[in-house]
Amino acid sequence: MLEANESLENIFEHAVKEAEKRRHEYVTIEHLLLALIKDQEVGTILADLKTNVSALILDIENYLDTKCADIVSKSTNPVAARKTASLERLMNRAFTQALFQGRQSVTSIDVLLSIFAEKKSYGAFFLKTHKVNKDDLQDLISAETILEDSGMGASINPEQKLRPNQADKVLKSYCENLNQKYFDKKIDPVIGRDDDLEVLKQILARRNKNNALIVGDPGVGKTAIVEGLARRIAKNKEDVPEYLKGNIVYSLDVASMIAGSKFRGDFEERLKLVLNALDQKGKAILFIDEAHMMVGAGTTGQGGMDLANMMKPVLTKGNIKVIASTTWEEYRKFFEKDRALMRRFQRIQIGEPTHDVCIKILKGIKQYYETFHGCTITDEACEDAVEYSSKFIADKKLPDKAIDVIDSACARLRLKSIKDGKIDHEEVIHEISKMTGISIEQLSQKQAANLETLETKMKLQVFGQDEALNKVIDKILISRAGLKSLNKPVGSFLFIGPTGCGKTETAKTLATTLGTQLIRFDMSEYQEKHSIAKLIGSPPGYVGYEDSHMGGGLFINEIEKQPHAVVLFDEVEKAHQDVTNMLLQVMDYGTVTGSNGKKADCRNIILILTSNLGAEEMERANLGFGDQQRSDDDDAVKRFFAPEFRNRLDAVIKFRKLEKDVMKKIVSKFLLELNTMTLEKRVEVNASEEAIEYLVKKGFDDKLGARPLARIIDDEIKKPLSKMILFGDLLDGGRVEVTIKDEKIELEYKKSQAEANTQTQSVDAKTS
Numbered sequence: 001m002l003e004a005n006e007s008l009e010n011i012f013e014h015a016v017k018e019a020e021k022r023r024h025e026y027v028t029i030e031h032l033l034l035a036l037i038k039d040q041e042v043g044t045i046l047a048d049l050k051t052n053v054s055a056l057i058l059d060i061e062n063y064l065d066t067k068c069a070d071i072v073s074k075s076t077n078p079v080a081a082r083k084t085a086s087l088e089r090l091m092n093r094a095f096t097q098a099l100f101q102g103r104q105s106v107t108s109i110d111v112l113l114s115i116f117a118e119k120k121s122y123g124a125f126f127l128k129t130h131k132v133n134k135d136d137l138q139d140l141i142s143a144e145t146i147l148e149d150s151g152m153g154a155s156i157n158p159e160q161k162l163r164p165n166q167a168d169k170v171l172k173s174y175c176e177n178l179n180q181k182y183f184d185k186k187i188d189p190v191i192g193r194d195d196d197l198e199v200l201k202q203i204l205a206r207r208n209k210n211n212a213l214i215v216g217d218p219g220v221g222k223t224a225i226v227e228g229l230a231r232r233i234a235k236n237k238e239d240v241p242e243y244l245k246g247n248i249v250y251s252l253d254v255a256s257m258i259a260g261s262k263f264r265g266d267f268e269e270r271l272k273l274v275l276n277a278l279d280q281k282g283k284a285i286l287f288i289d290e291a292h293m294m295v296g297a298g299t300t301g302q303g304g305m306d307l308a309n310m311m312k313p314v315l316t317k318g319n320i321k322v323i324a325s326t327t328w329e330e331y332r333k334f335f336e337k338d339r340a341l342m343r344r345f346q347r348i349q350i351g352e353p354t355h356d357v358c359i360k361i362l363k364g365i366k367q368y369y370e371t372f373h374g375c376t377i378t379d380e381a382c383e384d385a386v387e388y389s390s391k392f393i394a395d396k397k398l399p400d401k402a403i404d405v406i407d408s409a410c411a412r413l414r415l416k417s418i419k420d421g422k423i424d425h426e427e428v429i430h431e432i433s434k435m436t437g438i439s440i441e442q443l444s445q446k447q448a449a450n451l452e453t454l455e456t457k458m459k460l461q462v463f464g465q466d467e468a469l470n471k472v473i474d475k476i477l478i479s480r481a482g483l484k485s486l487n488k489p490v491g492s493f494l495f496i497g498p499t500g501c502g503k504t505e506t507a508k509t510l511a512t513t514l515g516t517q518l519i520r521f522d523m524s525e526y527q528e529k530h531s532i533a534k535l536i537g538s539p540p541g542y543v544g545y546e547d548s549h550m551g552g553g554l555f556i557n558e559i560e561k562q563p564h565a566v567v568l569f570d571e572v573e574k575a576h577q578d579v580t581n582m583l584l585q586v587m588d589y590g591t592v593t594g595s596n597g598k599k600a601d602c603r604n605i606i607l608i609l610t611s612n613l614g615a616e617e618m619e620r621a622n623l624g625f626g627d628q629q630r631s632d633d634d635d636a637v638k639r640f641f642a643p644e645f646r647n648r649l650d651a652v653i654k655f656r657k658l659e660k661d662v663m664k665k666i667v668s669k670f671l672l673e674l675n676t677m678t679l680e681k682r683v684e685v686n687a688s689e690e691a692i693e694y695l696v697k698k699g700f701d702d703k704l705g706a707r708p709l710a711r712i713i714d715d716e717i718k719k720p721l722s723k724m725i726l727f728g729d730l731l732d733g734g735r736v737e738v739t740i741k742d743e744k745i746e747l748e749y750k751k752s753q754a755e756a757n758t759q760t761q762s763v764d765a766k767t768s
């Protein structure tokens with residue numbers, strides 16, 4: 001609904017007061033004109049049009065004081081002034097003018113324009129006498145239209161000269177003043193970027209192509225560099241060159257430019273107004289953050305130009321200095337394709353700062369976080385945040401990830417309403433653990449104690465493979481002690497041996513014992529040449545190449561989510577050769593590159609490959625000749641894997657065929673796992689010595705190792721046990737004894753110890 005804006009309502013109230021203080025019974029056009037001119041906004045507009053505002057006010061006041069005796073009230077009571085018919089007509093005309101232009105509100109300039117139509121009024125006479133030009137006012141109302149309700153059909157000329165306050169209004173609508181942001185204390189100091197700032201200032205000093213494109217990974221501080229420039233200009237520091245002094249850095253809000261631009265041409269009009277305003281300002285620098293948004297921004301799908309193409313002439317002329325920033329991924333995607341746009345910029349490459357610089361940055365800005373969160377941040381916490389985030393958070397960059405750790409730790413204390421809290425080593429460890437999913441024990445000094453018992457814990461879960469386990473544990477301890485190359489995984493192992501001997505189980509147990517995730521890839525799914533795309537993403541031109549989730553590939557995406565996992569490539573001999581070729585860079589450089597250029601950091605993973613190579617040769621070999629069996633293993637590995645692959649492995653771990661004496665321990669482990677499952681049902685399962693011997697005998701196979709044991713337990717114990725739990729004696733819990741009867745497994749129900757004690761007590765009570 002069309003209505004007067006708040007400013008116009010205030011002006012009308014002042015018009016009524018002007019009439020009542022003179023005891024006039026009517027509010028006339030001249031009263032309203034006087035109130036309009038006394039309004040600061042209208043007064044500034046008239047002053048910009050070279051009008052002598054003071055003389056105009058004096059003439060109107062003189063007229064109202066001396067020429068309006070016939071409307072002076074003769075009553076002694078307070079006067080309630082009423083509008084004249086001419087004033088009503090004037091207001092209706094102003095509302096109609098705004099309605100035809102498609103605007104939502106009536107402004108003071110609408111009313112001022114409407115006065116010109118009342119040609120017989122003294123108001124119109126005074127405006128003409130003081131050379132107020134109606135056409136100039138109409139140009140102003142057109143510009144106001146684009147600012148308030150752009151795209152509603154107003155006929156404007158965005159290239160017309162704007163008044164200073166109009167230029168400010170344009171820039172306030174679509175840009176953020178970074179200089180003012182500094183004065184409002186919303187910009188933190190920039191530390192360790194002096195060299196980059198010097199390069200930026202040098203580019204801005206050029207005569208032509210004085211536009212900079214800052215390119216770097218997310219979180220390295222691209223926006224902070226521009227804010228640092230604005231901060232230095234605003235402070236008028238000595239190192240600011242003369243040509244930059246007095247400049248204002250404006251950050252373009254592309255989203256605000258696009259929002260509400262319903263019709264074709266709306267976006268272009270807004271952009272031209274912004275560029276016009278910047279040009280008139282003279283000393284202004286335009287900053288476009290996330291510059292890749294320029295490409296395609298503002299297009300309507302009907303042949304309209306986007307922001308990038310509209311900016312090209314401006315970038316070439318050099319009238320307006322432009323700084324843009326983007327990431328490497330978006331730079332390759334958008335800027336490298338548009339060479340005409342790229343040549344108008346001078347590129348500045350921003351890398352990740354060193355650890356020492358990051359520590360200085362955190363120590364320099366920690367006071368702002370202390371003030372905001374009401375806590376104290378120790379220097380040790382700053383150092384730990386940089387060290388641990390660099391080591392354990394692989395998907396972000398410094399200093400952003402270190403700052404995130406400190407900010408999150410402070411927020412956690414604030415959430416608990418802890419006053420005067422302190423952020424120290426323990427708080428940083430706790431936050432890193434939450435962000436990465438790595439246990440606090442593994443991150444803290446307790447890790448050494450955990451590693452000290454690693455061998456014992458592993459051997460309690462994996463039986464009969466002590467020699468293999470010792471080799472794996474030794475390599476892990478060397479890596480954890482920091483005695484291994486920093487550019488390689490923690491360990492790269494090839495487990496070989498017959499099926500069912502514990503290769504996959506070792507990988508699972510290692511992940512559980514270290515408190516990390518196990519990422520398993522079944523290599524039977526990667527037998528075809530094209531299946532490598534599942535791991536590292538689709539090649540260029542194929543479906544899914546530009547998909548941010550699937551385009552990276554399963555392996556890269558999983559490593560990004562769990563950078564400290566145990567990665568298992570199960571039965572690697574079944575995979576296509578391209579898969580093993582992909583693993584070369586993982587084992588040698590601790591990184592893997594996807595088809596779309598996306599990289600995953602593999603320096604903190606433990607890579608395990610399992611294989612049954614040599615198992616058939618071992619079966620054919622004469623039993624008892626251990627050296628011959630080992631030679632068969634080695635020959636099979638050499639035949640299948642290329643020398644460059646074998647040389648990159650930390651160790652080829654050979655698993656022995658399980659012996660019958662080991663099977664007894666494995667049966668006990670399976671029964672313990674069964675008891676864990678039945679714990680919630682309050683069911684306890686015990687096995688007699690004869691039952692264990694039976695399971696050892698039937699569950700062991702020379703070729704399949706311990707694999708048949710799980711099936712035997714499923715068929716002969718779990719199947720009847722499930723019926724007893726669901727429908728039989730174990731509905732309310734109890735004990736089950738696994739025994740042997742007629743050379744078959746039999747489950748014998750026995751009351752739990754508590755039930756037995758209760759029954760004994762009741763019998764004793766009856767007897768007494």
